[in-house]
Amino acid sequence: MTEEPQVRKRDAAATKAALLDAAAALFAERGFDRTTVRDIAKVAGANQALLFRYFGSKDALFEEVLARGGREQIATTPPGELLGTALRSMLESDKGRDRTLDAYLRSTGHDSAAAAVRRQLGEEYAKVLATLTDADDADLRADLILAWLLGIGLVREITGKEPLASADPDAVCRLVLGAARTLLERSG
Amino acid sequence: MTEEPQVRKRDAAATKAALLDAAAALFAERGFDRTTVRDIAKVAGANQALLFRYFGSKDALFEEVLARGGREQIATTPPGELLGTALRSMLESDKGRDRTLDAYLRSTGHDSAAAAVRRQLGEEYAKVLATLTDADDADLRADLILAWLLGIGLVREITGKEPLASADPDAVCRLVLGAARTLLERSG
DNA sequence: GCGGTTTGTAAGCAACTGCTTACAACGCTA
DNA sequence: TAGCGTTGTAAGCAGTTGCTTACAAACCGC
Numbered sequence: 001m002t003e004e005p006q007v008r009k010r011d012a013a014a015t016k017a018a019l020l021d022a023a024a025a026l027f028a029e030r031g032f033d034r035t036t037v038r039d040i041a042k043v044a045g046a047n048q049a050l051l052f053r054y055f056g057s058k059d060a061l062f063e064e065v066l067a068r069g070g071r072e073q074i075a076t077t078p079p080g081e082l083l084g085t086a087l088r089s090m091l092e093s094d095k096g097r098d099r100t101l102d103a104y105l106r107s108t109g110h111d112s113a114a115a116a117v118r119r120q121l122g123e124e125y126a127k128v129l130a131t132l133t134d135a136d137d138a139d140l141r142a143d144l145i146l147a148w149l150l151g152i153g154l155v156r157e158i159t160g161k162e163p164l165a166s167a168d169p170d171a172v173c174r175l176v177l178g179a180a181r182t183l184l185e186r187s188g
Numbered sequence: 189m190t191e192e193p194q195v196r197k198r199d200a201a202a203t204k205a206a207l208l209d210a211a212a213a214l215f216a217e218r219g220f221d222r223t224t225v226r227d228i229a230k231v232a233g234a235n236q237a238l239l240f241r242y243f244g245s246k247d248a249l250f251e252e253v254l255a256r257g258g259r260e261q262i263a264t265t266p267p268g269e270l271l272g273t274a275l276r277s278m279l280e281s282d283k284g285r286d287r288t289l290d291a292y293l294r295s296t297g298h299d300s301a302a303a304a305v306r307r308q309l310g311e312e313y314a315k316v317l318a319t320l321t322d323a324d325d326a327d328l329r330a331d332l333i334l335a336w337l338l339g340i341g342l343v344r345e346i347t348g349k350e351p352l353a354s355a356d357p358d359a360v361c362r363l364v365l366g367a368a369r370t371l372l373e374r375s376g
Numbered sequence: 377g378c379g380g381t382t383t384g385t386a387a388g389c390a391a392c393t394g395c396t397t398a399c400a401a402c403g404c405t406a
Numbered sequence: 407t408a409g410c411g412t413t414g415t416a417a418g419c420a421g422t423t424g425c426t427t428a429c430a431a432a433c434c435g436c
Contacts, residue, residue: 031298036422
């Protein structure tokens with residue numbers, strides 16, 4: 001057997017990334033309050049003191065997790081498809097999908113600086129969604145669409161309520177997009 | 189001055205009710221994890237040991253809070269008006285309104301037995317909402333309406349995103365009920 | 377090789393958590 | 407009034423939390 005470097009040694013960037021990944025996974029799974037820095041460090045295979053050296057605090061780490069994951073989708077999706085894409089990526093519970101939304105939804109009890117990130121993230125989504133209608137209350141309608149997206153995520157991932165939790169993504173998309181079109185098209 | 193009994197003395201029922209009220213308020217304000225039994229006892233003006241004597245555990249107390257508040261609205265509203273009423277009661281941020289939904293939304297990171305209460309509460313709402321349509325996927329459509337309600341509450345109360353957070357209740361109702369009608373009326 | 381910086385580690389601190397226990401005060405019944 | 411279950415209180419226990427500190431080991435320029 002060739003000797004493989006099982007343990008990452010003296011690579012600050014890799015350690016930081018590992019901590020970020022571990023934190024994202026755990027925050028998504030348990031929420032902010034029920035995730036401990038010791039758990040994050042253990043999953044990342046790093047010492048917990050490094051978490052504070054690289055991120056400053058658990059709070060700051062949470063902010064970075066939220067900011068990193070949230071902006072990804074907005075940046076890589078054309079406006080017209082954002083609603084469908086966001087909805088679909090939320091519905092496809094397959095492995096490997098981005099779980100930032102879960103972290104968001106499971107940490108609603110947590111105020112502090114992360115609340116600002118949450119709000120800003122919402123702003124960015126809503127801003128894009130608002131371009132889809134020419135009604136004079138476009139921003140409000142966009143907020144309602146965003147609220148629907150979040151609510152669907154809440155019921156599916158957190159509450160786990162059936163039949164929505166394991167409903168066919170296509171069926172859900174058809175229903176939601178149909179109603180959303182009504183909301184966006186009728187001028188105010 | 190006549191002597192008033194400022195301190196409640198030896199009244200188990202009153203003490204228990206005070207604890208329940210205090211818990212409901214604090215859970216709604218901070219969520220489950222960030223509310224301590226010491227705080228609840230302090231707000232209720234009671235000793236924290238009594239909390240455990242009367243409710244058994246913090247978890248069980250949370251369950252009672254959720255169950256008590258949630259069923260109230262369902263029981264007192266006719267099915268056809270549930271959507272509008274629930275929406276309106278959520279939008280009217282005035283004083284004294286029931287804040288059980290906030291407790292629900294701020295405690296999404298908390299699993300355990302309360303998750304069952306959350307789910308069951310959702311079942312009851314969805315069951316009523318499902319009677320509003322005759323589509324063969326009525327349950328799914330009802331779940332989507334429920335999700336929208338929760339999402340709107342989330343964006344308004346937790347995220348505080350504008351313009352939805354301080355939007356006119358009538359305007360929101362008009363938009364949501366219009367789109368919801370589309371969702372419920374079109375048979376599948 | 378050598379000094380200094382960067383990276384990783386172990387141990388611990390102080391505060392807080394849910395919960396328990398031992399006990400005092402009260403009020404009803406006999 | 408004596409006895410006794412109920413209600414309220416003070417103190418503490420054991421475990422966990424975020425975060426800090428003191429130190430060892432690896433790396434880099436010289």
